Amino acid sequence: MGFNLKNRSFLTLMDFTTEEINYLLNLSAKLKADKYAGIFSKNLLNKNIALIFEKPSTRTRCAFVVAAYDEGAHPEYLGKGDIQLGKKETVADTARVLGRMFDGIQFRGFSHNTVTELAKYSGVPVWNGLTDKFHPTQVLADLLTIRENFGALKGKKLCFVGDGRNNMANSLMIGAVKMGMDFRILAPSELFPQPELVKECKRIAKETGGKITLSSNINQAVKDADVIYTDVWVSMGEEAEYEKRIALLKPFQVNSKMMKATGKKSTIFLHCLPAFHNRDTIVGEDVYQKYNLDAMEVTEDVFESSQSKVWDEAENRVHTIKAVMVATLG
Numbered sequence: 001m002g003f004n005l006k007n008r009s010f011l012t013l014m015d016f017t018t019e020e021i022n023y024l025l026n027l028s029a030k031l032k033a034d035k036y037a038g039i040f041s042k043n044l045l046n047k048n049i050a051l052i053f054e055k056p057s058t059r060t061r062c063a064f065v066v067a068a069y070d071e072g073a074h075p076e077y078l079g080k081g082d083i084q085l086g087k088k089e090t091v092a093d094t095a096r097v098l099g100r101m102f103d104g105i106q107f108r109g110f111s112h113n114t115v116t117e118l119a120k121y122s123g124v125p126v127w128n129g130l131t132d133k134f135h136p137t138q139v140l141a142d143l144l145t146i147r148e149n150f151g152a153l154k155g156k157k158l159c160f161v162g163d164g165r166n167n168m169a170n171s172l173m174i175g176a177v178k179m180g181m182d183f184r185i186l187a188p189s190e191l192f193p194q195p196e197l198v199k200e201c202k203r204i205a206k207e208t209g210g211k212i213t214l215s216s217n218i219n220q221a222v223k224d225a226d227v228i229y230t231d232v233w234v235s236m237g238e239e240a241e242y243e244k245r246i247a248l249l250k251p252f253q254v255n256s257k258m259m260k261a262t263g264k265k266s267t268i269f270l271h272c273l274p275a276f277h278n279r280d281t282i283v284g285e286d287v288y289q290k291y292n293l294d295a296m297e298v299t300e301d302v303f304e305s306s307q308s309k310v311w312d313e314a315e316n317r318v319h320t321i322k323a324v325m326v327a328t329l330g
């Protein structure tokens, strides 16, 4: 069934219904198959896309750029320090200027208010490429990867392990309940998500047949899980928190014992990336030594195992972001 998502922004997964998310996933799968077959329909020919980044990015930036070129659009990267956004010019003013020049705007940054302001004033679709609160385009790639592995989403058990109140946990919780999944957060209670968001997601779960469980008990939370998902312990902008987070999250590192505790051989491992799975990372170097760690949120053996689908997941960023741009602009 066709859905008209034209001119819609994508700030959180709350913006789309279950049917609309399904439509975006189907479109992603089609665009992926087309690309593999060498079919490029150029659905965004001559469109101009602004890519605003206050924080660094590998996957999100590259996915937007590749998807834009694949569809015939022109992406323009506007990095930190390149534009006046919020400093010499209000976000509302920048939004109105960019909206006169560009057909769509991607924003990655700190405050979620900035992305909502851009959407309010620009008059063009705005896509959230990560804020401190949400990372919705990542979740589309995650859902596509889960669907590719299990054929369906409804009823599948997804356990997010780690910082249960970060942008990934928040967004996965919304996406999972919208798709009728059994979603668990395994975290110390200090890092449980905000009660208001949990309440709203529980309301959605009632409609979709989904489920939400918050737990600090490893064996209970991962039991029968189809997907174990983790993210960094310290998100961008929270670097002062390393010591506190390591103390809280060390017992929740994803390792082979935790993977076995699902009781299923078919369980897959996902991570939005970048991941601290060994000592070969600069930011981790001092931290690893200081706290005597070989890895942080996931051990090297799990990350490199055949259960790990992180490269499919990363690739799926392109196909899903392409679907979002094509559906809202094409």
Ligand code: CP
Residues within 6 Å of the ligand: 056, 057, 058, 059, 060, 061, 130, 138, 272, 273, 274
């Ligand atoms: N997963 C993700 O958003 O990666 P980047 O920070 O590299 O964009």
Ligand code: NVA
Residues within 6 Å of the ligand: 130, 135, 166, 167, 168, 231, 232, 234, 235, 236, 272, 273, 274
């Ligand atoms: N929670 C992480 C996600 C990175 C893609 C962060 O915000 O840094």
